[in-house]
Amino acid sequence: MAFLSISIASAQVNIRIGHGSAAEETLWLMKADPKVTPDQGKVYKLDYTLFRGSDKRFQAFEAGEIDVATSSAHSVMMAAAEGAKFKIVATLSREGVKGFATKYMVKDESAIKSIADLKGKNVGINGARSSSELWARLALEKKGLDTKKDVNWISLPFPSQGEAVRAGKLDVGAFPQPFAAFEEKRGGLRTVFTSQDGIARDEDLMVLMVSEKFASQQPSVLRAFLADLVRATAHYVKNPKEARTALVEAKLVGIPLDTFLTMKDYERPLDCRVDTDSINAMTVELTKFGFITKPVNVMSFIDNSFLPK
Numbered sequence: 001m002a003f004l005s006i007s008i009a010s011a012q013v014n015i016r017i018g019h020g021s022a023a024e025e026t027l028w029l030m031k032a033d034p035k036v037t038p039d040q041g042k043v044y045k046l047d048y049t050l051f052r053g054s055d056k057r058f059q060a061f062e063a064g065e066i067d068v069a070t071s072s073a074h075s076v077m078m079a080a081a082e083g084a085k086f087k088i089v090a091t092l093s094r095e096g097v098k099g100f101a102t103k104y105m106v107k108d109e110s111a112i113k114s115i116a117d118l119k120g121k122n123v124g125i126n127g128a129r130s131s132s133e134l135w136a137r138l139a140l141e142k143k144g145l146d147t148k149k150d151v152n153w154i155s156l157p158f159p160s161q162g163e164a165v166r167a168g169k170l171d172v173g174a175f176p177q178p179f180a181a182f183e184e185k186r187g188g189l190r191t192v193f194t195s196q197d198g199i200a201r202d203e204d205l206m207v208l209m210v211s212e213k214f215a216s217q218q219p220s221v222l223r224a225f226l227a228d229l230v231r232a233t234a235h236y237v238k239n240p241k242e243a244r245t246a247l248v249e250a251k252l253v254g255i256p257l258d259t260f261l262t263m264k265d266y267e268r269p270l271d272c273r274v275d276t277d278s279i280n281a282m283t284v285e286l287t288k289f290g291f292i293t294k295p296v297n298v299m300s301f302i303d304n305s306f307l308p309k
Contacts (some may be wrong), residue, residue: 013221015214016047018057020068021268022158022176023093023206025253026233027070029243032250036235037228046222052157053127061086067214068225069266072131073204074291077282080301081292086209088279090226090272092233095131096202100265101194102132103180104139106170107165108190112172115143115193119150124161128153129142129291131195131205132174137289138198144234147289165189181263182255199285203278205266215306222306230272230308237268273304 019027030037031048040046049066050290051057054075061069062084071079076088095101104123106112112121118140125133137147144150156164161173162183172192175183183189208229215222236243244260247253253260279298286292 012042012216013044014047015044015068015221015225016049016066017068018049018051018060020054020070020206021050021052022179023095025069025244025247026092026236026268027208027229027251028247028250029236030228030231031280032252033232033235033243033246036232038231039224039228041238043224046225054130055127058084061209061211064211064213068208068210070208072204073207073279074131074134074282074286075129075208076209076301077279077286077296077298078129078292080298081286081294081296085212085301087208087212087215087301088209088274089215089222089306090208090229090302091204091269091274092206092208092272093204093266093268094202094275094278095195095205095266096199098195100177100180100264101196102135103175103191104136104193105165105175105183105189105191106172108188110171112192115140115197117191118172119145119194120152122152122154124154124156124164124170124173126158126161126174127155132176133196134285134289134291135195136174138285139193139195142197159199162186162189168245177263178253178255178260181259185256185259196257201278201281202267202275203282204275207274215303219306223308226272226306227308230270233268233272234270237270239305240265272307274302276302 009100034040051169054071057069140147154170164170165173248257283296
């Protein structure tokens with residue numbers, strides 16, 4: 001894989017990044033351990049802003065307050081269907097068979113033993129029309145439940161769902177990594193089903209989108225940034241102890257290091273390329289549940305050309 005090293009005479013370009021709290025560790029590593037990203041501090045510098053909810057992140061993105069944003073692939077598809085303009089330029093993580101699959105957990109003593117027992121229960125998601133909601137809907141529908149009438153969908157940030165389940169505010173919580181590993185280490189919760197009960201395949205989870213303005217005005221800077229992201233991804237995958245230690249020490253991951261080091265991780269595509277087939281498949285499911293109601297041409301906003309060849 002060839003990398004493009006860029007020398008720019010003018011001042012380095014500031015890239016304003018809006019990010020979330022799960023499944024984005026390779027991007028966070030660029031902040032925690034900048035030595036693995038040689039063009040950072042030369043060609044560009046990164047300005048990170050944490051958004052707990054994807055809705056606030058999209059608002060900031062559309063207002064031009066950030067140049068690059070992380071988002072679940074599902075949320076991106078719904079935004080595109082509503083006419084939002086951007087380019088998806090990289091994938092940070094994949095959910096599914098090859099790596100970790102989001103877990104839906106209940107208290108150990110709960111009477112809920114299977115999906116069929118969820119009728120009338122409160123199910124936690126991290127936001128309306130989120131990936132965690134879609135996967136749960138697919139899983140429940142396969143077992144004959146009416147996803148509009150049979151359960152109550154409760155939106156809570158992922159870090160809050162463990163306590164909400166323990167307190168009885170949620171009957172079932174959704175747990176991506178590292179929250180699933182943390183709750184399993186803590187004990188008292190068990191898994192009833194996973195995202196694979198809904199999708200049964202690998203699919204892009206967290207993707208990176210960039211504003212059309214930034215992509216057109218700063219293409220060489222974007223290429224340098226993404227080349228460094230690929231480097232950071234390789235370092236994260238090949239040197240997990242060093243990379244994860246750096247993330248915990250930088251307080252970018254809020255779980256104990258021993259838990260983080262031993263947890264099952266998502267698949268991290270080393271080339272960071274967006275899987276167009278998986279995103280095309282999402283359109284069918286999103287349309288099925290009415291999450292999108294307009295045609296979406298995924299090739300109009302997916303652009304892998306800024307990544308290293």
